[in-house]
Amino acid sequence: MGNNTGTSVEELQACESHQWYRKFMTECPSGLLTYYEFKQFFGLRNLSDTSNAYIRTMFTTFDMNDDGYIDFMEYVAALSLVLKGGVQQKLRWYFKLYDVDGSGCIDRDELLQIIKSIRAINAMPCEMSAEDFANMVFDKIDINGDGELSYEEFMEGVQNDEMLLKTLTQSLDLSHIVQKIQGEIRATV
Secondary structure (H helix, E strand, O other): OOOOOOOOHHHHHHHHHHHHHHHHHHHOOOOEEOHHHHHHHOOOOOOOHHHHHHHHHHHHHHOOOOOOOEEHHHHHHHHHHHHHOOHHHHHHHHHHHHOOOOOOEEEHHHHHHHHHHHHHHHOOOOOOOHHHHHHHHHHHHOOOOOOEEEHHHHHHHHHOOHHHHHHHHHHOOOHHHHHHHHHHHHHHO
């Protein structure tokens, strides 16, 4: 680096990646994060059955190769999505997360279950009940009125409604969890 006393973005990212790796390997020496460890890793304890189901779904969406574990690369991909993903990437992930049964469509019950779980975990104050919010989403973006949101309806409907986009993005903002982990990393450095 010569006389340059500053640190490049690449150096910061490499240093941060090394710290994330160290944290990951400290928490999961096997290199594979189980569902139970996933919950511990993010400090998720004493959750309701509904919230546990949501966390299970989140774990499954991060377990990209469906082997029942999250390895370091899947972990990095998840963090990258949360921290740096664009709107399209995040909406694609949200759809997969909401489609609890993997049918390729989101029904009202699936959406309601996820909304209730997210609210329980994030403890966010809400002006509208979970039921009213789910009904509003379907009223706005279930174009064909079949009671299910296809991937296309979801993507187009959310992107074309600024309020829905903002609400969904804020409700699934996991940056507080990332900040907690970063704080733990800094404390061990």
